[in-house]
Amino acid sequence: MDRFVVSRHDDGRRxxxxxxxxxPSLPLGAMMKAFRKKQVRIDGARASxxxxxxxxxxxxxxxxxxxxxxxxxxxxxxxxxxxxxxSLWVVSKPAGLLSQPDKKGGDSVVTRAFLPGSSFQPQAVNxxxxxxxxxxxxxxxxxxxxxxxxxxxxxxxxxxxLALVVGxxxxxxxxxxxxxxxxxxxxxxxxxxxxxxxxxxxxxxxGGGLSLCLVTLITGRSHQIRVHMSHIxxxxxxxxxxxxxxxxxxxxxxxxxxxxxxxxxxxxxxxxSSLSSKTFRTPMPEDMADMCxxxxxxxxxxxxx
Numbered sequence: 001m002d003r004f005v006v007s008r009h010d011d012g013r014r015x016x017x018x019x020x021x022x023x024p025s026l027p028l029g030a031m032m033k034a035f036r037k038k039q040v041r042i043d044g045a046r047a048s049x050x051x052x053x054x055x056x057x058x059x060x061x062x063x064x065x066x067x068x069x070x071x072x073x074x075x076x077x078x079x080x081x082x083x084x085x086x087s088l089w090v091v092s093k094p095a096g097l098l099s100q101p102d103k104k105g106g107d108s109v110v111t112r113a114f115l116p117g118s119s120f121q122p123q124a125v126n127x128x129x130x131x132x133x134x135x136x137x138x139x140x141x142x143x144x145x146x147x148x149x150x151x152x153x154x155x156x157x158x159x160x161x162l163a164l165v166v167g168x169x170x171x172x173x174x175x176x177x178x179x180x181x182x183x184x185x186x187x188x189x190x191x192x193x194x195x196x197x198x199x200x201x202x203x204x205x206x207g208g209g210l211s212l213c214l215v216t217l218i219t220g221r222s223h224q225i226r227v228h229m230s231h232i233x234x235x236x237x238x239x240x241x242x243x244x245x246x247x248x249x250x251x252x253x254x255x256x257x258x259x260x261x262x263x264x265x266x267x268x269x270x271x272x273s274s275l276s277s278k279t280f281r282t283p284m285p286e287d288m289a290d291m292c293x294x295x296x297x298x299x300x301x302x303x304x305x
Contacts, residue, residue, distance in 0.1 A: 009142025092282035134260025164257035169211035208295025
């Protein structure tokens with residue numbers, strides 16, 4: 001039997017979600033059986049699995065104490081901080097680093113951000129593909145995680161990327177093409193029955209058979225930019241999955257030339273009010289800048305280090 005007090009990080013969350021977080025190896029059937037047998041109590045009263053919690057409530061459960069993060073630790077490497085306060089941490093992810101670990105103890109942005117002794121570990125609000133560089137937002141409290149995740153999901157936060165694509169891209173345009181994902185191959189494709197997906201782009205410069213552009217995600221589907229740009233005949237340079245492999249080799253592109261350049265916040269409230277209308281940027285990484293230079297493309301200084 002164990003007791004715990006609802007922290008501010010779990011205020012407003014469903015009880016079953018909090019229990020699954022604290023006891024990740026607890027079988028779902030065992031948890032639901034405890035609810036049916038009235039063994040889970042909130043301040044002494046019978047609790048329902050979908051009950052919303054309030055900070056300060058005492059929860060009684062029929063299991064042993066929740067396991068701690070013994071053995072959890074920060075992995076090697078550092079994070080480049082763009083901005084940090086008590087609620088969130090904005091970092092610049094390098095290409096080649098996972099957003100979240102793919103195995104226990106694996107290197108990633110999240111494991112590099114591990115805070116020993118903290119009651120809440122940094123959680124990714126947005127995720128980037130391993131080989132995409134740029135802005136990532138980490139929540140440092142439960143409240144900020146719920147608020148920012150909801151806003152990100154609803155498209156309230158503006159996400160702008162820099163992309164180096166194949167061909168002479170039109171000056172500007174939009175790509176409105178629904179997308180679906182094949183889970184077995186982990187590939188995304190344009191599908192009339194898929195999720196609505198909208199991408200805006202603006203060409204910044206061209207040279208060497210390539211175009212540098214700013215891309216704004218109106219929706220945020222998996223692989224959206226890579227699939228949409230390929231769909232209009234201008235795949236991201238270096239993209240093996242959706243691009244031109246032969247040209248990737250000729251140009252010497254080792255990864256997709258895609259960089260999450262900036263994120264802009266809408267009007268915010270509460271602990272996040274200081275972020276209202278703020279924009280955070282991280283400059284083009286060296287490998288993209290070098291590729292531009294080799295092809296006679298001169299980016300505006302605002303995009304460079």
